[in-house]
Amino acid sequence: MRLELERRPRIAWWAELGAPLIALAMTVVIGAILFAALGHPPLRALHAYFIEPLSEIWSLHELTIKAAPLIIIAVGLSVCFRSNNWNIGAEGQFVLGAIFASALPILWPSAAGAWVLPAMLLLGMLGGALWAAIPALLKNRFGTNEILVSLMLVYVAGLFLDWLVRGPFRNPEGYNFPESRNFGADAILPEIISTGIYGGRANYGIVVALIVAVIVWFMLARTLRGFEITITGASPRAARFAGFDSKRTTLFAFLFCGALAGLAGTVEVTGAIGQLRPSISPGYGFTAIIVAFLGRLNPLAIVVAGFVLALSYLGGEATQISLGLTDEITRVFQGVLLFAVLASDTLIRYRVRLTRPHYAAKETAR
Amino acid sequence: MIEAILLSVITAATPLLIAAMGELVAERSGVLNLGVEGMMVVGAVAAFAVAKETGSPYAGILAAALIGALMAALFAILTVWFVTNQVATGLALTLFGLGVAGMIGEAYVGFPGVSLGAVAIPVLSDLPIVGRVLFDQDPLFYFSILLTAGVAWFLFYSRAGLRLRAVGDRPEAAHALGLHVNRVRTLAVLFGGVCAGIAGAQLTLVYTPQWVENITAGRGWIALALVVFASWRPFRVLAGAYLFGAVTIAQFHVQAIGVNVPSQLLSALPYLATILVLVLIASNRRFTRVNTPAALGQPFVPDR
Numbered sequence: 001m002r003l004e005l006e007r008r009p010r011i012a013w014w015a016e017l018g019a020p021l022i023a024l025a026m027t028v029v030i031g032a033i034l035f036a037a038l039g040h041p042p043l044r045a046l047h048a049y050f051i052e053p054l055s056e057i058w059s060l061h062e063l064t065i066k067a068a069p070l071i072i073i074a075v076g077l078s079v080c081f082r083s084n085n086w087n088i089g090a091e092g093q094f095v096l097g098a099i100f101a102s103a104l105p106i107l108w109p110s111a112a113g114a115w116v117l118p119a120m121l122l123l124g125m126l127g128g129a130l131w132a133a134i135p136a137l138l139k140n141r142f143g144t145n146e147i148l149v150s151l152m153l154v155y156v157a158g159l160f161l162d163w164l165v166r167g168p169f170r171n172p173e174g175y176n177f178p179e180s181r182n183f184g185a186d187a188i189l190p191e192i193i194s195t196g197i198y199g200g201r202a203n204y205g206i207v208v209a210l211i212v213a214v215i216v217w218f219m220l221a222r223t224l225r226g227f228e229i230t231i232t233g234a235s236p237r238a239a240r241f242a243g244f245d246s247k248r249t250t251l252f253a254f255l256f257c258g259a260l261a262g263l264a265g266t267v268e269v270t271g272a273i274g275q276l277r278p279s280i281s282p283g284y285g286f287t288a289i290i291v292a293f294l295g296r297l298n299p300l301a302i303v304v305a306g307f308v309l310a311l312s313y314l315g316g317e318a319t320q321i322s323l324g325l326t327d328e329i330t331r332v333f334q335g336v337l338l339f340a341v342l343a344s345d346t347l348i349r350y351r352v353r354l355t356r357p358h359y360a361a362k363e364t365a366r
Numbered sequence: 367m368i369e370a371i372l373l374s375v376i377t378a379a380t381p382l383l384i385a386a387m388g389e390l391v392a393e394r395s396g397v398l399n400l401g402v403e404g405m406m407v408v409g410a411v412a413a414f415a416v417a418k419e420t421g422s423p424y425a426g427i428l429a430a431a432l433i434g435a436l437m438a439a440l441f442a443i444l445t446v447w448f449v450t451n452q453v454a455t456g457l458a459l460t461l462f463g464l465g466v467a468g469m470i471g472e473a474y475v476g477f478p479g480v481s482l483g484a485v486a487i488p489v490l491s492d493l494p495i496v497g498r499v500l501f502d503q504d505p506l507f508y509f510s511i512l513l514t515a516g517v518a519w520f521l522f523y524s525r526a527g528l529r530l531r532a533v534g535d536r537p538e539a540a541h542a543l544g545l546h547v548n549r550v551r552t553l554a555v556l557f558g559g560v561c562a563g564i565a566g567a568q569l570t571l572v573y574t575p576q577w578v579e580n581i582t583a584g585r586g587w588i589a590l591a592l593v594v595f596a597s598w599r600p601f602r603v604l605a606g607a608y609l610f611g612a613v614t615i616a617q618f619h620v621q622a623i624g625v626n627v628p629s630q631l632l633s634a635l636p637y638l639a640t641i642l643v644l645v646l647i648a649s650n651r652r653f654t655r656v657n658t659p660a661a662l663g664q665p666f667v668p669d670r
Contacts, residue, residue, distance in 0.1 A: 003447050005667050086453050138641075144648040147400070147453065148591045152637040155584050163630035289457055328468030335404075335462025339440070342450035342458065350449070350667075 005350040015348040020294050020301070022347070023340035024308070030336050040323055048322045049315035049333075059314060061200030065272050066313050068205035069094070069264035069281075071306035073288035075209075075216045076260030078297040082220070083253045084233035089135065089150025090261040091285025092157035093128040097262020098269045099161060100127025102276045105187035106169050106180050116186040121266050128262020129255045131157065136254030140247045146254075154285070162278050169276055180276035189271035205267035210303065212260065217299035229253060261285060282313065283331070290338045296345075309334065371615065372499045376507060377573055379611025381406070381565040383510045385589035386596070386603045387517050388561020393593055394521060395554035396534035396661040397445060400456025402562050403586025404463020405437045409566025411467040414577045417480040417570075426480065427506070427567045434563020435556050437463060442555040446548050449665035464580070471577045479575035482506065506568045511604075513561070518600040530554060534659035537666040547666050562586065584637065591640045595647050597657040606643070613639045 028046065035045035053059045073090045080087040101124035104111060135149040162178075171181040189203045220226035232239040232249045239246060268280060291309050295302030316330030346352070385402055392399050409430035417426030441459050444450045482504045490501040521527040530550055532540040537547045569581055588610060596602035617632035 005449060007667070088453075088457060134641075138645055138648075142645050142649045143651060144641075144644045145591075145594055148587065148594065148644060149641050151587050152584075152591070152640050155637045156634045159630040159634045163628050167628065286457070286461060289454070290461075293454055326469055326472045328465050328472065331461055331465025332469065333465075335458050335460075335465055338454065338458035338461065339444060342455055343444060343448055346448040346450055352448075 002355050004353050004355050005346075006353070007350055008348070011348055016296065019344040019348045020296065020305070020341065023294065023337065023344040026340040026344070027333065027337045030340075031333060034329075034332070038325065040325075045319065045323060049319050050311065052322070053311060053314035053318050057198060058200050059318075061202040062314060063307065063310050064202040064206040066310035067306045068203075068209040068271070069268050069284045070288050070291050070309055071206075071209040071303055072212050072264040072267065073261045073285060074291035074295065074302045074306060075213050075299045076257035077288055077292040078295070078299055078302060079216065079220070079229055080253045080257040081292060082233045082297050083229040083249050084236070085136075085139075085250050085253045086147045087132065087135065087150050087254055087257050088147055088289060089132070089152075089154045089285070090257065090288055091281060091283065092150070092154035093131045093258040093261035094265035094268070094281055094285045095154075095157040095161050096131040096265070097124035097128035097259075098265035098276065098280055099157075099164060100124055100262065101266035102169070102180060102183070102269055105183040106276065109181060109184060112184065112186050114186070116184075117189065117270065120187060120270060121263060124262040124266025125259040126262070128265065129259040132254040132258020132261070133251070136251045140250055146250075158279075161276070161280070165276050165278050171275075178278050182275045183270065187270060188274055189267060201272070203267075203271035205271045208263070208267060209306070212263070213299040213303050220299065225252075261288075264288075287313075287334055290334055290341070293338060293341050309337075312337070369495060369498055371619065374615045374618075375608065375611040376499065376503065377611075378614040379607040380507050380510045381568040381573065381585055382589050382592060382610055383604060383607035384506070384513060384568065385562045385565035385586060386592040386607060387510075387513050387600065388558035388565075389589055390593050390596070390598060390600060390603060391517060391521070391530070391561075392554045392558035393662055394534045394598060394659055395530050395551045396537060396659050396664065396666070397442075397551050397555050398452045398456065398663040399438070399441055399445075399459070399555060399558055400453055400590065401437065401441055401459025401463065401586075402456075402558070402589050403582055403584065404460035405434045405559050405562035406463075406566040406569075406586045406589075407467040407580070407582045408437055408463045408470075409434045409563030410570045410581050411471040411474070411566075411577060412563070413567030414474060414479050414570035415470060418474065418477065421480060423480050423482040423571045426571055427482075427564060430563040430567035431560045432563070434559040434561070434566070436559070438555050438559020438562070439552075441559070442552045445665065446551045446555065449667060452663050452665070460586070468579055471579065474577040475579070477576070479570055479577065481575040482571040504568075504572045506564065506572060509564070514600050514604050521600065531659070534661055537661050537664075541666070541668055547668070551666075562589075565589070588636060588640055591644055595640075595643045597647065598659065599657060609643075610636060610639065 032042035032046055035042045077090060101120040104120050104123060131153060134153060135146040138144040138149055139146045165180055166178045169180045171179055189205055191203050193199045228244045228249060232244055232246055236246060269276060273280060287309050291302055291305045295305035312330055312333050316327040319325045320327045385406055389399060389402055412433040413426035413430035416429035417423045437459060441455060444455050445452045484502050484504050487501040491497045529545055533545060533547050533550045541547050570577055592603055592606045595606045613636050617635055620632055
């Protein structure tokens with residue numbers, strides 16, 4: 001038996017739409033097998049993982065809180081990945097964004113007024129962009145591998161944050177806990193509906209995410225810059241002939257993506273957390289890579305994908321409580337989902353068939 | 367004192383060396399597997415668990431090698447046979463591996479592990495200084511040295527190694543000559559998985575005989591960087607691994623001397639050093655281009 005791939009002449013629109021759905025279905029099936037192997041009735045476990053988090057108001061609020069940073073980062077990543085720039089250090093850019101933004105309310109606690117929050121958002125974008133500029137500039141100047149550099153900077157960013165919250169940024173009235181002071185009211189991203197039966201913790205981060213997704217979709221689909229990004233990734237030679245500067249595109253993609261990751265970090269600390277801590281992200285920067293691929297690098301589809309992966313976090317927490325499983329299962333699910341997304345992408349780009357070698361030989365003989 | 371430092375440098379370098387050597391072979395065949403970190407961490411937890419349950423560290427090493435191969439097989443099926451994007455699939459393997467390791471390892475947090483003892487080589491271990499450092503070590507250290515020599519011989523002095531390099535440099539030509547490109551690549555990736563698994567085993571059986579979450583702490587990624595740093599040459603990987611081992615150990619000794627530097631800055635040194643060497647090596651383009659497998663990262667779909 002032999003596996004043969006034959007490139008499809010064109011990809012039907014329904015296949016493009018169906019691939020992520022097939023991937024989700026594959027993940028659910030593998031999930032059911034996994035739960036059964038762990039000794040839990042699969043249907044009940046799947047219900048607890050995927051359905052229960054959607055059945056209550058408070059958990060829907062949590063869903064938007066988790067989806068917002070994922071969507072914002074993944075939209076940025078779509079720009080990078082489309083232009084064939086492998087930024088996998090969004091987690092570090094997220095952290096640096098959060099640090100830059102938090103510096104304002106921490107170092108100047110008396111700052112007040114409507115300008116504080118916008119200033120923090122801008123600072124966060126600046127921080128993320130600066131951190132992302134390092135792998136981009138090194139790639140452009142020396143040809144350094146951007147995957148490894150951006151990833152190493154994730155560890156450095158994490159240690160930098162750790163040092164700050166135990167040192168200069170530590171809350172002076174905090175009994176030596178490694179935390180910054182709580183941000184003032186003007187440095188907090190407001191909640192959308194804070195009271196009433198539909199009230200909850202959801203903040204305007206999700207609105208920011210939706211706006212960002214639409215803007216980037218427009219940029220990619222309708223502007224020359226978007227065309228330049230897509231062409232540089234899809235066909236570097238064609239891009240050169242068109243006079244596009246690939247180094248400029250690299251720098252732009254990294255700065256853009258870093259700024260959005262920094263924005264996501266700012267949304268997280270000003271919204272969900274309200275202070276700086278040694279750890280501020282459950283791996284959003286890495287999970288967003290899965291979001292970007294599940295959304296097939298299309299900013300609007302990424303919005304949907306962001307909610308799916310946000311659900312995977314909530315599902316992990318839910319099964320931890322109801323079934324006593326470790327929440328590590330979230331990362332297993334996320335890995336399986338990315339495998340499934342990539343495999344289903346092959347299924348739509350190629351016709352896959354199994355052939356027996358001697359039949360194939362006969363065919364050639366004829 | 368010097369002896370103790372050298373010993374700890376070697377212990378820190380060995381997992382990097384083993385993992386990087388496996389990845390080097392995979393990359394020489396044209397496959398970039400970014401899942402080293404994931405295969406390593408699963409190997410680490412498997413080695414710890416099996417060694418603890420059976421009481422035999424060697425059973426642990428075997429289990430780590432097997433599960434590393436299993437993870438690599440998953441990667442090979444997807445990237446080699448289903449031509450998925452290698453970068454993204456490698457990331458998926460790492461995320462998946464960290465999750466799986468966390469799940470298995472949860473039951474073992476806080477328990478003391480089984481330690482792989484040193485095996486002294488008679489006569490040689492009695493030599494002054496070098497004897498203790500080089501010939502009274504754990505078996506995985508000897509393995510790592512033999513592995514380096516073996517990979518170097520295989521790649522540059524054996525027919526199979528030549529084929530493997532041909533597959534990594536120009537798969538179309540290798541295919542035209544009748545080589546099974548994807549079979550060679552699958553085997554190379556499996557070898558990488560076995561090595562990554564064993565490297566993980568070294569962490570939980572020798573380096574720190576216990577299980578803590580994220581025990582690999584980016585070592586799989588550093589191993590990947592080492593391969594680039596070494597420009598795909600085995601003995602340069604050896605040199606690089608010991609350099610990184612030294613940087614890792616330096617942080618502890620700097621703290622011990624009482625130099626007033628934030629501990630986080632010292633912990634960041636290996637990562638910063640990685641970036642620095644990547645820049646240094648990449649700036650010498652001619653040198654890198656000669657050794658880089660020409661078809662690295664490109665899937666091969668045979669034309670019928």
